[in-house]
Amino acid sequence: MNSxxxxxxxxxxxxxxxxxxxxxxxxxxxxxxxxxxxxxxxLRLPGxxxxxxxxxxxxxxxxxxxxxxxxxxxxxxxxxxxxxPQAGGFYVYSRRAxxxxxxxxxxxADWLNNCAVVAFGSVAAAExxxxxxxxLLHLQTLVALTILIVFCALQWxxxxxxxxxxxxxxxxxxxxxxxxxxxxxxxxxxxNPHAPARIYPIHAAGFFQRIVPIVAAIRAVVVTYDGWYxxxxxxxxxxxxxxxxxRAMIGGVLIVLALYLLMNLAFLHVLSIPxxxxxxxxxxxxxxxxxxxxxxxxxxxLSLLTLLSLINAVLLGAPRILFAIGRDGLFSARAxxxxxxxxxxxxxxxSAAMVALFIASxxxxxxxxxxxxxxxxxxxxxxxxxxxxxxxxPHMNRPFRAWGFPLTxxxxxxxxxxxxxxxxxxxxxxxxxxxxxxxLALPAYAWMRWRARNIDTSPAPSPAAASDCETIIPGDSxxxxxxxxxxxxx
Numbered sequence: 001m002n003s004x005x006x007x008x009x010x011x012x013x014x015x016x017x018x019x020x021x022x023x024x025x026x027x028x029x030x031x032x033x034x035x036x037x038x039x040x041x042x043l044r045l046p047g048x049x050x051x052x053x054x055x056x057x058x059x060x061x062x063x064x065x066x067x068x069x070x071x072x073x074x075x076x077x078x079x080x081x082x083x084x085p086q087a088g089g090f091y092v093y094s095r096r097a098x099x100x101x102x103x104x105x106x107x108x109a110d111w112l113n114n115c116a117v118v119a120f121g122s123v124a125a126a127e128x129x130x131x132x133x134x135x136l137l138h139l140q141t142l143v144a145l146t147i148l149i150v151f152c153a154l155q156w157x158x159x160x161x162x163x164x165x166x167x168x169x170x171x172x173x174x175x176x177x178x179x180x181x182x183x184x185x186x187x188x189x190x191x192n193p194h195a196p197a198r199i200y201p202i203h204a205a206g207f208f209q210r211i212v213p214i215v216a217a218i219r220a221v222v223v224t225y226d227g228w229y230x231x232x233x234x235x236x237x238x239x240x241x242x243x244x245x246x247r248a249m250i251g252g253v254l255i256v257l258a259l260y261l262l263m264n265l266a267f268l269h270v271l272s273i274p275x276x277x278x279x280x281x282x283x284x285x286x287x288x289x290x291x292x293x294x295x296x297x298x299x300x301x302l303s304l305l306t307l308l309s310l311i312n313a314v315l316l317g318a319p320r321i322l323f324a325i326g327r328d329g330l331f332s333a334r335a336x337x338x339x340x341x342x343x344x345x346x347x348x349x350x351s352a353a354m355v356a357l358f359i360a361s362x363x364x365x366x367x368x369x370x371x372x373x374x375x376x377x378x379x380x381x382x383x384x385x386x387x388x389x390x391x392x393x394p395h396m397n398r399p400f401r402a403w404g405f406p407l408t409x410x411x412x413x414x415x416x417x418x419x420x421x422x423x424x425x426x427x428x429x430x431x432x433x434x435x436x437x438x439x440l441a442l443p444a445y446a447w448m449r450w451r452a453r454n455i456d457t458s459p460a461p462s463p464a465a466a467s468d469c470e471t472i473i474p475g476d477s478x479x480x481x482x483x484x485x486x487x488x489x490x
Contacts, residue, residue: 020087020237020323021159021342028163029231029238029248030255031170035313037070037227037256038173040124040303043283045224046267051277052217056268062214063264066221067257070228072412073379074249075402076386081232081249082400083389085241088324089232089317090382097385097392100330104448105441106381107325109374112437114318115351116367118311119358122147125307131300144359147308151315152352159237159342162316169309176302177259180283183290184266219419224260226375227310228253233317237342242399315355319347329452330445369427373434376420383413 046059053059080093090110095103126143130136136143155162231248235241267282270289279285283302287295323344326335335347358367386409389396402409424431 020320020338020344022237022239023160023342024163024234024237024244025239026244026247026251027167028234029244030252031163031167032230032234032313032316033228033248033252034170034174034255035166035227035309036230036317037225037252038177038259039121039224039227039306039310041224042177042260042263043299043303043306044281045220046264047276047279047282048220049217050268050273050282052214054273054277056273059268059273060261060264062217062221063257063260065218066225067253067260069218069222069412069415070225071250071253071257072408073383074228074253075246076383076405076409076412077229077232078246078249078400079386079398079402079405080382080389081235081245082242083396083398085235085238085245086324087233087236087320089229089321090378091321091324093382093385094378095328097388098381100328100449101442101445102381104325104330104445105438106378107321107330108441108444109371109378109438111318111321111325111351112354112367113371113375113378114314114321115354116358116371117314118148118318118351118355119144120368121307121311121314122355122359125304125311128300128304128307132297132304141359141362145356147311148315148352148355148359151312152348154312155316155343155348156345157339157341157343161341162312162343166309166312166316169305169312173302173305173309174255174259176305177263180287180290180298180302181262181266184270184286187270187290215422219422222415222419223372225253225256227313228256230313230317233320236320246400315348315351318351319344322347322350330448366430369430370433370437373420373423373427373430374437376416376423377434377438379416380413380420383409383416 049062050059053062077093081089084092084096086092088107091103091107094106122144123140125147126136126140129143130140154165228249231245231252235245238244263283267276267286270286271279271282275285276282281299284295284299287299289295291298322331322335323338324336325331326333326347332346335344335350337344337346339345386402387406390405
């Protein structure tokens with residue numbers, strides 16, 4: 001995106017570039033999706049799914065359904081991402097479809113979720129480091145904060161460095177997963193690995209009793225695919241978002257799906273379904289079969305790699321949300337400052353401070369439970385945005401259109417609504433907290449608007465100065481959006 005400073009900003013010397021650096025491509029997009037999606041869930045969850053499904057093909061079907069859900073989401077959101085190739089992700093799309101207030105609320109929810117995920121990943125990584133180095137056992141909070149500081153330092157100076165770190169981390173993690181899978185598949189295996197754990201006739205258990213574990217399994221699998229959208233925060237830094245974003249999102253989901261299927265095949269090859277269903281950590285049990293001498297260390301290192309890749313990917317995305325909100329005048333303008341290396345340093349520092357607060361509080365797991373509900377809301381809002389913008393702005397430049405629309409987007413929207421209802425039913429206290437957090441976004445938004453009107457006392461820009469930030473959409477020959485024009489909905 002080409003950002004043009006307004007007259008009021010141009011009167012003061014800028015501390016650095018006013019726009020992000022366009023240096024990213026498909027490779028980074030796939031790496032950040034892989035890093036933001038693949039976590040320790042794939043090392044633990046196969047046992048849970050096997051316990052619910054109890055048979056080979058239903059187990060594999062659950063992982064296919066979860067991947068299909070993520071793929072439909074990627075196809076729908078890629079349309080929004082290529083039509084609005086701007087930093088900020090879901091905030092940008094919600095703002096365009098429903099106005100600045102809704103956009104601010106979704107941006108606030110998305111930012112909190114990203115910070116909570118980084119906090120969870122940092123603490124979990126500290127626990128795995130303590131398993132490798134027992135002397136760190138009583139210093140886990142300090143270790144988690146140190147991990148956060150290290151990744152902030154990597155991202156502080158240069159986007160090029162942090163993007164390279166992400167690609168290397170994702171590649172090493174993927175290779176390690178494949179090594180474990182190949183070792184399992186080359187092992188002699190068990191005598192009858194696909195024997196069902198136990199048969200429960202439908203007429204005996206009842207139809208609804210059989211549906212409940214299926215729904216629970218699908219919800220659990222879908223969670224392991226969360227992160228498929230991570231590339232949308234970086235479209236403004238992509239050399240060709242119109243071409244690269246759909247390839248990265250669809251390709252990234254397919255790679256993750258292939259990996260998840262491969263890992264389940266590997267586990268089922270060396271563990272019987274009853275053994276897999278009874279396992280709390282199937283990866284460790286499988287590794288014990290093929291690497292008996294150092295299986296524990298192997299799985300601990302693999303878990304640590306997935307978490308470090310996750311931390312870097314999500315910590316890269318969180319500041320871009322604040323950057324976009326700040327640039328639109330709904331947060332401190334300093335959050336929109338970009339260092340010469342392409343890093344929004346103030347936004348990064350604020351995100352790191354929130355992550356550190358979550359880590360120090362020890363309450364981040366409760367926050368993640370609330371954030372999960374907020375994310376479900378965010379999914380629903382943005383899938384609806386695809387419909388709204390198709391109707392209200394049919395001539396919007398869309399380099400990529402959702403395949404199979406409206407059926408595909410409608411299916412993923414229906415699934416998201418169902419998961420949201422289930423989350424609200426299962427965690428009513430979390431639902432109340434989520435409602436409070438969204439409610440707090442409204443007065444915060446009103447105050448930011450009031451503050452922006454009172455601070456901006458500069459004269460109106462001349463006709464040649466344009467608006468505060470104009471966006472050139474790839475493929476168009478003229479400006480098609482003015483971000484900060486007065487919005488009648490406010």
